[in-house]
Amino acid sequence: MYELFFQKFNEKVPLTKEDEVLFKTYLTPKKIRKKQYLLQEGDPCNFTAFVEKGALRSYTIDEKGVERIFQFALEGWTISDLYSFLTGEPATYQIDALEDSELVLISKQAHEELLKKAPKYETYMRLQLSGAYIAMQRRLTSSISLSLEERYVAFSSLYPEMIQRIPQHMIASYLGLTPETLSRMRSKMTRK
Amino acid sequence: MYELFFQKFNEKVPLTKEDEVLFKTYLTPKKIRKKQYLLQEGDPCNFTAFVEKGALRSYTIDEKGVERIFQFALEGWTISDLYSFLTGEPATYQIDALEDSELVLISKQAHEELLKKAPKYETYMRLQLSGAYIAMQRRLTSSISLSLEERYVAFSSLYPEMIQRIPQHMIASYLGLTPETLSRMRSKMTRK
DNA sequence: CGGGCCTTTGACTGGTTTCAACTTCTGTGG
DNA sequence: CCACAGAAGTTGAAACCAGTCAAAGGCCCG
Numbered sequence: 451m452y453e454l455f456f457q458k459f460n461e462k463v464p465l466t467k468e469d470e471v472l473f474k475t476y477l478t479p480k481k482i483r484k485k486q487y488l489l490q491e492g493d494p495c496n497f498t499a500f501v502e503k504g505a506l507r508s509y510t511i512d513e514k515g516v517e518r519i520f521q522f523a524l525e526g527w528t529i530s531d532l533y534s535f536l537t538g539e540p541a542t543y544q545i546d547a548l549e550d551s552e553l554v555l556i557s558k559q560a561h562e563e564l565l566k567k568a569p570k571y572e573t574y575m576r577l578q579l580s581g582a583y584i585a586m587q588r589r590l591t592s593s594i595s596l597s598l599e600e601r602y603v604a605f606s607s608l609y610p611e612m613i614q615r616i617p618q619h620m621i622a623s624y625l626g627l628t629p630e631t632l633s634r635m636r637s638k639m640t641r642k
Numbered sequence: 643m644y645e646l647f648f649q650k651f652n653e654k655v656p657l658t659k660e661d662e663v664l665f666k667t668y669l670t671p672k673k674i675r676k677k678q679y680l681l682q683e684g685d686p687c688n689f690t691a692f693v694e695k696g697a698l699r700s701y702t703i704d705e706k707g708v709e710r711i712f713q714f715a716l717e718g719w720t721i722s723d724l725y726s727f728l729t730g731e732p733a734t735y736q737i738d739a740l741e742d743s744e745l746v747l748i749s750k751q752a753h754e755e756l757l758k759k760a761p762k763y764e765t766y767m768r769l770q771l772s773g774a775y776i777a778m779q780r781r782l783t784s785s786i787s788l789s790l791e792e793r794y795v796a797f798s799s800l801y802p803e804m805i806q807r808i809p810q811h812m813i814a815s816y817l818g819l820t821p822e823t824l825s826r827m828r829s830k831m832t833r834k
Numbered sequence: 835c836g837g838g839c840c841t842t843t844g845a846c847t848g849g850t851t852t853c854a855a856c857t858t859c860t861g862t863g864g
Numbered sequence: 865c866c867a868c869a870g871a872a873g874t875t876g877a878a879a880c881c882a883g884t885c886a887a888a889g890g891c892c893c894g
Contacts, residue, residue: 518787
């Protein structure tokens with residue numbers, strides 16, 4: 451159940467077998483089905499969710515009812531409303547499953563106890579945050595400085611499996627354009 | 643020289659006087675004049691810079707010679723090419739001073755030693771990263787989901803002093819629009 | 835098999851960029 | 865301290881790109 455989680459953890463911070471046994475007592479496995487909510491807007495987000503298997507997304511819905519996808523998470527990624535998780539404020543994002551998924555949750559309470567008791571966890575968190583920061587920086591840079599077409603190309607080459615698994619209109623939402631525009635762009639690109 | 647730095651540090655993680663004395667041995671003060679580079683594209687970024695006084699920006703220049711401003715930093719903020727700093731890769735941003743400034747630098751070497759020796763520093767770094775992550779998340783959200791005008795309004799109310807101190811064409815670059823469009827927007831808004 | 839969602843395509847609209855000219859501000863050297 | 869050059873900001877007109885609205889076809893799921 452926790453294979454991938456500990457594999458990724460060990461890549462960042464090596465753990466002994468005893469560490470793993472201890473850590474497991476703080477982790478909560480969870481299965482979730484396609485279309486099911488993991489987090490609804492307004493609830494405080496009291497977990498981070500590591501994806502062992504499946505696919506999820508976080509997103510907002512604006513006044514006009516338009517979905518704005520903030521993040522996708524496939525196997526090996528972590529998804530959460532980090533702002534809400536860290537501050538305790540109500541979540542600004544919703545999270546739901548795009549496929550039947552298996553998750554490893556770390557509750558806010560577990561998070562705080564681990565920070566106190568396990569220096570390796572703090573190091574892990576710091577590295578997690580670094581990675582999340584760098585990924586978002588890359589995304590922000592491309593959303594500001596690239597044309598729509600360049601953005602799509604960059605996305606496809608960075609995350610080829612997402613192109614396979616995720617519906618096109620959601621990728622459009624993630625990239626910040628309309629499904630129609632994305633469709634037109636794709637047909638223009640294949641014509642070349 | 644380090645007043646503001648330790649004030650901000652203490653807000654995140656309380657330090658004893660002895661801590662402060664120890665930490666000071668790892669810090670490097672630096673004065674930099676308006677228009678001077680702190681970091682040039684391609685060099686590895688081996689520092690984070692805390693702004694005691696003044697104003698800086700980080701930015702890229704694309705193939706067409708257009709500047710894309712990624713971040714401004716006024717007093718109390720930290721600026722760096724975090725990607726380059728954390729990974730050791732060459733910097734993708736340039737950093738220069740918009741005003742004569744006084745900085746507190748933490749070199750990469752000092753950073754690594756502090757991580758080993760001072761748990762309070764690791765906690766501080768984690769909180770720094772959280773803050774930077776949350777700020778960038780807010781920015782990404784607004785750059786994807788708000789209209790240009792809404793973006794400008796949000797920026798002005800979030801950072802009113804930047805409107806005062808930073809040239810308009812740089813704010814345009816930060817917001818991802820042309821100086822002409824920003825100028826037109828402003829005159830339209832005051833007419834109301 | 836049917837209904838609804840997803841994708842594609844078309845025509846139209848509108849906001850932003852681009853290019854260019856002009857004005858205002860700033861800083862630097864004589 | 866003034867003059868001038870270059871940068872910054874403003875304004876106008878034209879071109880363009882993406883969004884919107886609408887309709888049709890395809891596909892998946894119940």
